[in-house]
Amino acid sequence: MTQFIDIAALDDIPPQGARVVKTPVGCIAVFRTADDQLFALDDRCPHKGGPLSEGIVHGTSVTCPLHAWVFDLNTGQAQGADDGQVRTYAVRSEAGRVLLDAAFLARRSAA
Amino acid sequence: MKQKLVVIGAGMASGRMLETIFDAGGNFDVTLFNAEPRGNYNRLMLSPVLSGEKTYAQIVTHDADWYAAHGVDCRFGEPVVKIDRENRVVYSNAGGVPYDALVIATGSAPFIVPVPGKDLPGVVAYRDLEDTNAMISASAPGAKAVVIGGGLLGLEAAAGMAARGAEVTVIHLMGHLMERQLDPAAGYLLQKDLESRGIRIHCKGATKAILGTDRVEAVLLEDGTVYPADLVCMAVGIRPEVRLANDAHLEVGRGITVxxxxxxxxPAIFALGECVEHDKQLFGLVAPLYDQAKVLAATLLGQDVAFRPVQTATKLKVTGVDLFSAADFAEAPGREDIVFRDPGRGVYKRLILEGDRLLGAVMYGDTADGSWFFDLIKQGKDITDLRDTLIFGPAFAGGASANPLAAVAALPPEAEICGCNGVCKGKILTAIEGGANTLDMVRSATKASASCGTCTGLVEQVMALTLGDGFTANANPPMCKCTDHTHEDVRRLIKSMGLKSIPAVMQELGWKTVGGCASCRPALNYYLIADWPTEYADDRQSRFVNERNHGNIQKDGTYSVVPRMWGGVTTPAELRAIADAADRYAVPMVKVTGGQRIDLLGVKKEDLPAIWSDLNAAGMVSGHAYAKGLRTVKTCVGTEFCRFGTQDSTGLGIKLEKLLWGSWTPAKVKLGVSGCPRNCAEATCKDIGVVCVDSGYEISVAGAAGMDVRETEFLCKVTTEAEVMEVIAAFTQLYRENARYLHRIYKWVAKVGLDWCRTQVEDEVIRRALYDRFMLSQSVYQIDPWAEHAAKPADWAPVADLTIRAAE
Structure with a gap:
């Protein structure tokens, strides 16, 4: 079950950039592309834990700032020769606000 | 007894002749005269030298070692003044040299339009390195150049100067450009292409006079138009240089008759190259000249070979312009055309047929099938069966799929790949079978693509077809997978096409990805900052994390904080502020850096604005310890305290750092200033180093102490601190404007040559212009990033904290 919560204004996230949301299960990076699509992924590269939110956003991909692994923002899948995946979360914008699916928190508290 | 062979002229034709003779083991005592003060270099490559893609050193064909190894007595810079045929002696002003056989290879002289003002300083031709250097030094951004003549040579000169930033106008007498090689439609596309690069084209323009008092100032046309000019290049044509032959009463028509x-x-005198006339024909392209060289070498070696001129095809060596023309394209009764146009892509192809034969081809915008057509022309093949799809090239002729390599795969072994050196596909295949698996090896085995280089792509395709996956072309790889352009091409096109934003570059240069990648975006952002400091706005999202967050990211995601410490000098107050900041933000490690300052390691991102706010309050600014920019100026104590110091090295270092800080450069830049040759500041392994001596300051550049370690090379010596500052700012600007992103100074200097850098900074006008452009950029970019960022701490913290919500 999805449970969207308002986390920020769209303008808080720069186009081709990201902002971080702190959660009890670690940081989530919320990305905004040049054409205002939103994506949310774990802010932790499966390679050496680099903060993906600090990577360069190009198209619908991000390049990790530590060792240049590239991830598809749609799937969280590492591209090219690298093997790995980052968890993704549903996120959408509505009336200039950014809404993140916080169902993962509910599951956690239910458990 | 060895025969005495005297050669007048060390050009490409005589050079090839000597090579052929030596390769065949010919036994001659060779004396080589040359009016130019240097040996044989590849004149076809002057255009890349002019546009900055190559250096003179890269186009030398025969160096001093080569001449020495073959025992050639070189008389360079020594023009021959007389030939005494009766006694078989050649005279220069230094005396006579006897010969058994004499080769005249004096080449051609530029045709100078006989108008008033043609002798003014600033009027040059385009024949040799001196002309090229004159054009390079006159092509500073904003300078105005006029090229008279819209043929091959004139357009290459124009494009080269435009690529260097000059405002170029081409004046052409005829109705369209390159009328000897192109029909009007292709001439129009070429004109449009050049105009879009900012080159002004004036066709049907007759030059009436070149105006100016002490040097050239403008060009006046018959129709009254006046074009201001700092430099005029005459490229209207050449004529064979036959003066020596005339004086010696040899038979001379338009050229020396052979x-x-x-x-x-x-019978004892031979001639070859652009100075000869054979069967009433003159020669200007390199392929027939090389054929002549082979024939003459054989003749001198006692073999019986005859020279038979072959048809030649033409390409224009201007990066980004694709143009091909072969053989006869004039309209005439009985001739038919097949024409293909794609105006949207700027593609034009025209085939000229007579009966069942292909007579000529003109192509613009897409020339991939050029060699295939040229081959059909030379072989006089019956094309009746191919006619329906002929214009679409070999990919359709055999019904094969439109694979990019299909055109090359379809070429027969006798098809010519390299026009300059007459190398056919079969010869390249033989070389590859013989073990040549790199471009360089194929080049040295066959000479294919070793002259003008425009066929390099074709040669690589032949190699790719033969070697399959075992071959990767790497002559100059594209910038990244998003584009086929090299860094150099992109830099040049940004300037010549006036591209002022990352989307504009990606659109106009045909980027293959949306939004580029992490490799090209920072490079483009830098190029735009460097080229358009007042018009382009820095794109923070195209910066690598360190430059975006103004700190070096560490492996755990924390950052390092390094305040600037001018010239490595600090005060108790600054040290207290640093100590307080380290305490307040619980900095895990405080370390002294190699650049004479203090590094606070392990600072969390959200603390950066606050810690910098504290440091700013104590008067400190960012040390840019993370930047592709000015890092540190390391100094020793100099005359202030040291008993050996010759100048105030500390003071000079501080002044230099205050001048240069904040500037963005292709890669990091570190300076050192030592107060005496004991060099305690280790200035001679820095990107730029100053060593003080009693009589002034020695400036050296291109050192390194990283993955590569190398000593700096001497740039120049000056006598005042003001001169040191101007030279170093100008040199830094030269680097900023020309180097490839991520190339340190030593890599860039190795590419362009220290001599070129020196000519730029030693020329007072150029140096001043570089300095002014540097200061203009500094007026925008010499700012402390934290003055702005420290005021918005919220931007650096998480945008939301759901841990609190969960706890509620």
Whole structure:
């Protein structure tokens, strides 16, 4: 079950950039592309834990700032020769606000 | 007894002749005269030298070692003044040299339009390195140049100067450009292409006079138009240089008359190259000249070979312009055309047929099938069966799929790949079978693509077809997978096409990805900052994390904080502020850096604005310890305290750092200033180093102490601190404007040559212009990033904290 919560204004996230949301299960990076699509992924590269939110956003991909692994923002899948995946979360914008699916928190508290 | 062979002129034709003779083991005592003060270099490559893609050193064909190894007595810079045919002696002003056989290879002289003002300083031709250097030094951004003549040579000169930033106008007498090689439609596309690069084209323009008092100032046309000019390049044509032959009473028509063996009317005298006339024909392209060289070498070695001129095809060596023309394209009764146009892509192809034969081809915008058509023309093949799809090239002729390599795969072994050196596909295949698996090896085995280089792509395709996955072309790889352009091409096109934003670059240069990648975006952002400091706005999202967050990211995601410490000098107050900041933000490690300052390691991102706010309050600014920019100026104590110091090295270092800080550069830049040759500041392994001596300051550049370690090379010596500052700012600007992103100074200097850098900073006008452009950029970019960022701490913290919500 999805449970969207308002986390920020769209303008808080720069186009081709990201902002971080702190959660009890670690940081989530919320990305905004040049054409205002939103994506949310774990802010932790499966390679050496680099903060993906600090990577360069190009198209619908991000390049990790530590060792240049590239991830598809749609799937969280590492591209090219690298093997790995980052968890993704549903996120959408509505009336200039950014809404993140916080169902993962509910599951956690239910458990 | 060895024969005495005297050669007048060290050009490409005589050079090839000597190579052929030596390769065949010919036994001659060779004396080589040359009016130019240097040996044989590849004149076809002057255009890349002019546009900055190559250096002179890269186009030398025969160096001093080569001449020495073959025992050639070189008389360079020594023009021949007389030939005494009776006694078989050649005279220069230094004396006589006897010969058994004499080769005249004096080449051609530029045709100078006989108008008033043609002798003014600033009027040059385009024949040799001196002309090229004159154009390079006159092509500073904003300078105005006029090229008279819209043929091959004139357009290459124009494009080269435009690529260097000059405002170029081409004046052409005829109705369209390159009328000897192109029909009007292709001429129009070429004109449009050049105009879009900012080159002004004036066709049907007759030059009336060149105006100016002490040097050229403008060009006046018959129709009254006046074009201001700091430099005028005459490129209207050439004529054979026959003065020596005339004086010696050899038979001369338009050129020196030679028979099929390249022999003149005197049996002991031969001639070859652009100075000869064979069967009433003159020669200007390199392929027939190389054929002449082979024939003459054979003649001198006692073999019986005859020179038979072959048809040649033409390409224009201007990066980004694709143009091909072969053989006869004039309209005439009985001739038919097949024409293909794609105006949207700027593609034009025209085939000229007579009966069942292909007579000529003109192509613009897409020339991939050029060699295939040229081959059909030379072989006189019956094309009746191919006619329906002929214009679409070999990919359709055999019904094969439109694979990019299909055109090359379809070429027969006798098809010519390299026009300059007459190398056919079969010869390249033989070389590859013989073990040549790199471009360089194929080049040295066959000479394919070793002259003008425009066929390099074709040669690589032949190699790719033969070697399959075992071959990767790497001559100059594209910038990244998003584009086929090299860094150099992109830099040049940004300037010549006036591209002022990352989307504009990606659109106009045909980027293959949306939004580029992490490799090209920072490079483009830098190029735009460097080229358009007042018009382009820095794109923070195209910066690598360190430059975006103004700190070096560490492996755990924390950052390092390094305040600037001018020249490595600090005060108790600054040290207290640093100590307080380290305490307040619980900095895990405080370390002294190699650049004479203090590094606070392990600071969390959200603390950066606050810690910098504290440091700013104590008067400190960012040390840019993370930047592709000015890092540190390391100094020793100099005359202030040291008993050996010759100048105030500390003071000079501080002044230099205050001048240069904040500037963005292709890669990091570190300076050192030592107060005496004991060099305690280790200035001679820095990107730029100053060593003080009693009589002034020695400036050296291109050192390194990283993955590569190398000593700096001497740039120049000056006597005042003001001069040090101006030279170093100008040199830094030269680097900023020309280097490839991520190339340190030593890599860039190795590419362009220290000599070129020196000519730029030693020329007072150029140096001043570089300095002014540097200061203009500094007026925008010499700012402390934290003055702005420290005021918005919220931007650096998480945008939301759901841990609190969960706890509620």
């Amino acid at each position: 028979n099929d063996q390249m022999r003149t009317s005197d």
